[in-house]
Amino acid sequence: MTQTMGLIAGVLLAMALFVYTFWPENVFAQQRQKTRLDYLLERKEQLHENLRDLNFEFKAGKYPEEDFQAQRAQLENETALLLGEIEVLQRV
Amino acid sequence: MAFFGSFALLIALALAAWNLLAGALALRWIATGQPAPISPERLADTARRAGIAGFWAVTAAAFALVWSVFTNDFSIAYIMEHSNRALPGAYKFSALWSGQEGSLLLWAWLLGAYGFVLRLTHQRDVKLYAYAGAILAGIQVFFLLVLNFAAPPFALLKGAIPEDGNGLNPLLQYPEMVIHPPMLYLGYVGFSVPFAFALGALMMRYPGEKWIRITRVWTMVTWLFLTIGVFLGMHWAYAVLGWGGYWSWDPVEIASLMPWLTGTAFLHSVMMQEKKGMMKSWNVWLIFITFLLTMLGTTLTRGGLVSSVHAFAESSIGYWFLAFMVLVLAVCLFTYILQYSHLKSERRVESLVSRESAFLFNNLVLIAACFVIMWGALFPVLSEFFVGNKVTFDAAWYNRVAVPIGLFLVMLAGVGPLLPWRATSLKSIRRNFVLPVIALWATVVVCLAVGVRPWHDGAFDQGHFYALVAFALSAGVITAICSEFLRGARVIAKQSGRNYLAAMVLLVRRNTRRYGGYTVHIGVVVAVIGLAGAAFNRSAEQEMALHDKLVIGPYTLEYLGPTEDSNPNFDSEYAQLMVYKAGRYPFLMTPGKRIYLASRQPQTMVAIHSVVAWDLYLVYEGTNPDTGQPIIKAFLNPLVSWIWAGMLLMALGTLIALIPKQWSVVSEQSALPSVAEGFER
Numbered sequence: 105m106t107q108t109m110g111l112i113a114g115v116l117l118a119m120a121l122f123v124y125t126f127w128p129e130n131v132f133a134q135q136r137q138k139t140r141l142d143y144l145l146e147r148k149e150q151l152h153e154n155l156r157d158l159n160f161e162f163k164a165g166k167y168p169e170e171d172f173q174a175q176r177a178q179l180e181n182e183t184a185l186l187l188g189e190i191e192v193l194q195r196v
Numbered sequence: 197m198a199f200f201g202s203f204a205l206l207i208a209l210a211l212a213a214w215n216l217l218a219g220a221l222a223l224r225w226i227a228t229g230q231p232a233p234i235s236p237e238r239l240a241d242t243a244r245r246a247g248i249a250g251f252w253a254v255t256a257a258a259f260a261l262v263w264s265v266f267t268n269d270f271s272i273a274y275i276m277e278h279s280n281r282a283l284p285g286a287y288k289f290s291a292l293w294s295g296q297e298g299s300l301l302l303w304a305w306l307l308g309a310y311g312f313v314l315r316l317t318h319q320r321d322v323k324l325y326a327y328a329g330a331i332l333a334g335i336q337v338f339f340l341l342v343l344n345f346a347a348p349p350f351a352l353l354k355g356a357i358p359e360d361g362n363g364l365n366p367l368l369q370y371p372e373m374v375i376h377p378p379m380l381y382l383g384y385v386g387f388s389v390p391f392a393f394a395l396g397a398l399m400m401r402y403p404g405e406k407w408i409r410i411t412r413v414w415t416m417v418t419w420l421f422l423t424i425g426v427f428l429g430m431h432w433a434y435a436v437l438g439w440g441g442y443w444s445w446d447p448v449e450i451a452s453l454m455p456w457l458t459g460t461a462f463l464h465s466v467m468m469q470e471k472k473g474m475m476k477s478w479n480v481w482l483i484f485i486t487f488l489l490t491m492l493g494t495t496l497t498r499g500g501l502v503s504s505v506h507a508f509a510e511s512s513i514g515y516w517f518l519a520f521m522v523l524v525l526a527v528c529l530f531t532y533i534l535q536y537s538h539l540k541s542e543r544r545v546e547s548l549v550s551r552e553s554a555f556l557f558n559n560l561v562l563i564a565a566c567f568v569i570m571w572g573a574l575f576p577v578l579s580e581f582f583v584g585n586k587v588t589f590d591a592a593w594y595n596r597v598a599v600p601i602g603l604f605l606v607m608l609a610g611v612g613p614l615l616p617w618r619a620t621s622l623k624s625i626r627r628n629f630v631l632p633v634i635a636l637w638a639t640v641v642v643c644l645a646v647g648v649r650p651w652h653d654g655a656f657d658q659g660h661f662y663a664l665v666a667f668a669l670s671a672g673v674i675t676a677i678c679s680e681f682l683r684g685a686r687v688i689a690k691q692s693g694r695n696y697l698a699a700m701v702l703l704v705r706r707n708t709r710r711y712g713g714y715t716v717h718i719g720v721v722v723a724v725i726g727l728a729g730a731a732f733n734r735s736a737e738q739e740m741a742l743h744d745k746l747v748i749g750p751y752t753l754e755y756l757g758p759t760e761d762s763n764p765n766f767d768s769e770y771a772q773l774m775v776y777k778a779g780r781y782p783f784l785m786t787p788g789k790r791i792y793l794a795s796r797q798p799q800t801m802v803a804i805h806s807v808v809a810w811d812l813y814l815v816y817e818g819t820n821p822d823t824g825q826p827i828i829k830a831f832l833n834p835l836v837s838w839i840w841a842g843m844l845l846m847a848l849g850t851l852i853a854l855i856p857k858q859w860s861v862v863s864e865q866s867a868l869p870s871v872a873e874g875f876e877r
Contacts, residue, residue: 117200121207124249125245125246138404143404147404150470157707161616166614166624166628171621178618
């Protein structure tokens with residue numbers, strides 16, 4: 105490839121990429137602002153997963169009964185508080 | 197092509213600069229709500245498109261370089277220095293990363309490719325991806341500045357154009373060298389993506405931990421590439437360098453290990469943030485440090501600060517990298533201080549004996565390991581700078597420090613999964629640790645019985661002691677992890693009526709991440725068993741006349757004479773050795789030497805016979821000039837194949853962990869409603 109051919113190929117590449125970059129488009133991907141409710145719903149999902157794991161591990165014999173009950177109570181309390189806040193926000 | 201390639205790199209730089217500036221401006225306008233002369237969303241979209249277009253521009257430049265190698269365009273200095281006409285096609289392709297300029301171009305191309313995928317999938321979280329895209333563009337601007345102004349791959353040769361090039365470094369003319377550097381680079385460059393997401397999430401005060409879920413795949417894929425890259429590098433060193441080992445604490449090896457250690461720590465601790473909302477600051481700094489370590493590794497080796505078997509010559513790009521690292525650190529520090537309040541943990545570690553604390557210990561040990569070996573790598577540079585005397589640490593120093601740390605990590609790999617979250621009662625410890633502890637001590641007894649003893653001729657043997665500890669810990673950890681699989685499978689088998697094997701498959705599918713992770717742990721343990729085998733390496737060296745015999749372990753080697761071969765790229769000579777195991781089962785091994793015609797450089801060609809228990813490793817050391825007879829060095833290296841098997845298991849585990857969890861939960865829900873739901877109905 106000669107220098108002239110290289111220059112032509114380079115200019116063509118630059119033009120194609122410039123057109124692609126600045127092509128006028130009216131539809132853009134947009135996103136609404138994430139709210140506290142969105143965050144709490146994500147957290148709820150995570151807490152449910154933690155409870156699922158705890159339950160499964162108990163069934164698998166990893167936890168003694170008393171340890172399981174204590175941990176489950178803690179997680180359920182946390183979930184209850186979260187669900188309460190979600191309910192309030194959903195009413196608003 | 198040189199002109200086109202240079203032009204494409206300039207276009208790529210302009211596009212990356214636009215991506216960075218327009219992206220940053222648009223995000224600033226969106227964040228502050230300031231009135232803007234044009235729609236910030238439109239501006240942000242042009243930035244995103246510039247990132248995509250930039251990838252094509254870098255691709256064009258990389259294509260121009262590869263084309264120039266294949267068309268033997270020796271007017272380009274890089275091609276003249278790293279290729280020649282007789283070089284086989286696959287190695288011509290690998291010439292792209294065999295020199296400094298080419299490897300920087302590969303880095304920029306991979307960064308562009310990662311960014312290309314990221315920008316195409318931006319609808320998953322438009323704002324977070326826009327931040328990450330702008331940060332990646334900032335990194336790309338740096339690399340393109342270096343490529344355009346400090347290390348241009350298309351620089352033309354001054355003076356007359358030679359008929360042929362100098363050829364590729366003989367050490368790199370090995371099949372693995374075609375895939376090892378791209379794998380390593382995919383790992384190195386890949387950490388830019390989680391770094392960009394973490395910094396972006398911090399800049400925008402991303403609410404919640406969902407960004408971790410978004411970046412998980414990126415982090416795991418990157419970690420997988422880096423793991424494979426590190427192990428392929430070890431295998432290359434083993435099969436090519438001809439000294440009988442695979443790891444010599446070379447600065448380039450250390451450079452790849454440091455981000456692997458912190459990246460591994462990040463993969464573990466990020467689970468704490470996702471599940472428990474803990475260790476937010478720690479995680480942010482872990483990924484910042486991991487990214488900076490990929491840069492430091494490049495500075496150490498590519499910048500010519502330290503010498504290594506595969507580091508490039510001294511150049512000025514080390515200063516570019518140092519300046520960039522200082523800039524990145526300043527940006528990270530500034531953002532961290534500004535957004536510190538956003539990183540408050542939701543809870544603390546409640547007990548020293550819990551899975552949280554196991555993760556924390558794991559992280560502390562990994563970081564300690566990283567900084568110890570970094571100290572070893574930097575000490576020669578620092579001592580030369582401050583005292584004017586280059587002091588280097590030998591492999592024994594690294595082994596003394598790294599082996600105990602590594603063994604502690606192996607122990608944690610087994611202890612962690614057995615500990616419950618939050619706190620552990622004595623009853624729970626007894627329940628979960630009985631079997632692993634029995635396996636551990638049983639292994640100690642068996643090892644002592646078969647002769648693996650921490651003393652040798654009445655004196656303490658540190659290598660054998662560590663090997664004994666490694667075998668015992670490995671047995672304990674494998675038992676612990678297997679018991680996790682079996683217990684889970686038993687629950688599913690009981691509830692679904694399936695057999696154990698089907699239940700095991702279902703178990704893995706319902707929680708791919710956990711059981712994929714456990715498979716990685718088994719892979720690590722298998723690799724550690726292989727590494728521990730080095731304590732029992734044996735070697736023998738002998739000058740051999742025709743039909744002379746050399747005995748090593750169960751093998752007897754008989755010399756059958758020399759043979760020669762020649763092709764346009766190299767001349768070779770081999771020693772033919774008939775190998776008998778216990779006097780039977782003969783097979784032929786042919787260690788040799790090559791002389792590459794373009795560079796006139798010699799290269800040892802090792803012959804390896806690998807079985808589960810050991811490798812028979814033969815090196816042809818040349819001929820005695822007085823007698824004309826070949827000198828053969830034989831090594832018997834126990835358990836080496838376990839290291840490569842461990843890598844395969846680690847790769848398999850990571851692939852399992854990458855399978856989306858939704859799919860597994862859905863599969864399981866249909867079969868096992870009560871287990872899947874988690875709550876007693």
